[in-house]
Amino acid sequence: MILNMKTNFSPLTVTAVALFFALPPFAVASAPVTFPSDTESAPTSFREFVQISDEKVPIKVPTVIELPLDGRSFEYPFFAVKDLTADGASRFVGNYFRHFTVVSKTPMHIAPTGDPSWSAMLDGDYRSYASFSVPENGSGMAAIALLSTKPVTASSFTILLDGEVALPNTILIQADTADGANMVVLNTTKMTGNTVRFPKTTSTNWKVTLTYSQPLRITEISVLDEDALRATTQGLRFLAVPGHDYVVYMDADRPVTLTTTEAGDLLTDKGVVRITPLASVQNPAYVIADTDGDGVPDRSDNCVTFPNATQEDVDQSGAGDLCEDFDRDRVVNATDNCPNDPNLAQTDTDGDGMGDACDGEESRITEKNAWLPWAGMGVALLILIGLVFLTMRSGGSPKQGEPTPPVQ
Known part of the structure; x- marks a missing residue:
């Protein structure tokens, strides 16, 4: 709470x-x-x-x-x-x-974006967050504008994430100068931690642009106000x-x-x-966050929810192959039984772990070998005939101890 x-x-x-x-x-x-x-x-x-x-x-x-x-x-x-x-x-x-x-900190607010959840990034509540989904092309971009009524002098930004969330791929920070010109204070840089630093800059209009390859949830954005008295x-x-x-x-x-x-x-x-x-x-028991247990910390893991120690990323999208959906059937590769062929239903008739959409081989024994059922029925018929023969043969002989009928 x-x-x-x-x-x-x-x-x-x-x-x-x-x-x-x-x-x-x-x-x-x-x-x-x-x-x-x-x-x-x-x-x-x-x-x-x-x-x-x-x-x-x-x-x-x-x-x-x-x-x-x-x-x-x-x-x-x-x-x-x-x-x-x-x-x-x-x-x-x-x-x-x-x-x-x-x-004496100058209050800041997020420019209206049409998404009310973005205000959660400045509400001081670490349980609330702004959510950014990954588009179908596998790479997303979020442009966040921070405004203030008075100039704010800052030298760092801290971005805090919800649990089990990887850091954005890159960050770009821009600011408007006093004469209205836009300047880059931190060029596109790979994020390796929650805090990024840049030369001290004064502005009333800041723009933070993030790129990401996995669903992004930001709980708070903190701006270090150099002039604030605390x-x-x-x-x-x-x-x-x-x-x-x-x-x-x-x-x-x-x-x-x-x-x-x-x-x-x-x-x-x-x-x-x-x-x-x-x-x-x-704390000797401290273990850096690693949700999927693959040995790669969450903050740098390109696929947080599925183990991928090798961090394979064939298409260089920034998202690990296991977390992507190559065939766009809304089932990620890690759980898709046909990662290269769309099959939302994931139908697998023969139960061999490979979906019907890409399974060219029948794995069920009786279906794979059509003669087996007929052979089974043939064996059963032979057994039945044998039993009938034995029954008839035993029925025609006198039982032990019974007198043999006289010959007429």
Whole structure:
């Protein structure tokens, strides 16, 4: 569950983003560094973790504590808190990421495009997204115009994606100058990460052009406003129980969902204990997102949903061959039983895994060898005749022990 709260005060724009959710965790403290015993159950989506031992939390009754995270930035504000001493079995507890920023940032909006979903890219909600489908020719292009009422000086753009989504192939960034001329601030470049950087540029009209070969879902577009004045307070809250040790996982590389305990009221500031900041360490259980398990990270995989370690792309379209639909029958090659011949119904009469549209050989034994049924019937007829013969023969002889009839 994610809560987003935004309040505007002139001349400052006050943005408060509240995220309340939970996920799997791992632990570590400042010094010495120790690891939880249940490493196997540690969430693999997080790059770092912090261990909070009971001596770090001087409480006598269950109390909401806040782990300070000031000065930290996260691609995805998802966290996981694990109670390591909950009735002898670790469990994930509800948490709330409190992020409060007062900025003099110039607000931006997306130019009207006729698609209302595009506004999701600037709504601060990491669960919503703008969706861009792949056209039939296998390659798509999205041109996103960002407008502001006052000039914005920027040097980087960050594009966050929904889960199981590959990065766009390329990105091109243009901006209008003060005299109305259009200039390229970042020429067409292959995307290798979520953030791209370019020389500091000032404009009120930005255009981001993306090319992609797989369905694209953008959750947020973040523009680094160089002139914005920021005062940020942030921390992670959860209800701590006296004598319990906790592990907090952070810095996720993808959206994460986890079942947790009920969180209670974590929004109210009264009674919250803000503990001493603790250093985080790398999570040894972290595994970069790889949905199909082919060894190629999602962000650079040309076919995210089907394993293709070799990344074959015969037509050089940017999309892996397995994710394409060469015969345009609306069935991707990976699951198409005739990838080169249209057969939407996927009919496979002989059940050999090859669709009838491209199957020139009959795989059923009886259909492939037409004589077999006749041979079977012939064998059955011979057996039947043999049985009748034996029955008739045994019926004409006296049974053992019976007197032989006298000859007349």
